[in-house]
Amino acid sequence: MKKNIPLILIIVSAILIIANFIFSEESDRGFWLTTLSSVLIIISMVLTIRENRKKDKN
Numbered sequence: 001m002k003k004n005i006p007l008i009l010i011i012v013s014a015i016l017i018i019a020n021f022i023f024s025e026e027s028d029r030g031f032w033l034t035t036l037s038s039v040l041i042i043i044s045m046v047l048t049i050r051e052n053r054k055k056d057k058n
Contacts, residue, residue, distance in 0.1 A: 003052065006049050007045070009045050010042050010045045010046065013045075016038060020034060
């Protein structure tokens, strides 16, 4: 279960980004900062998964 948490966060963040694009009426600075923060969370979780896999191989 502990290894699946980053993957679950990636999926939830992607769903929230898509929902944000669909339901947002304005594309102001807050909208883009929210989207950027979600993308950064996804990138960090992908890097975490890669590091954990490298650690498990050694």
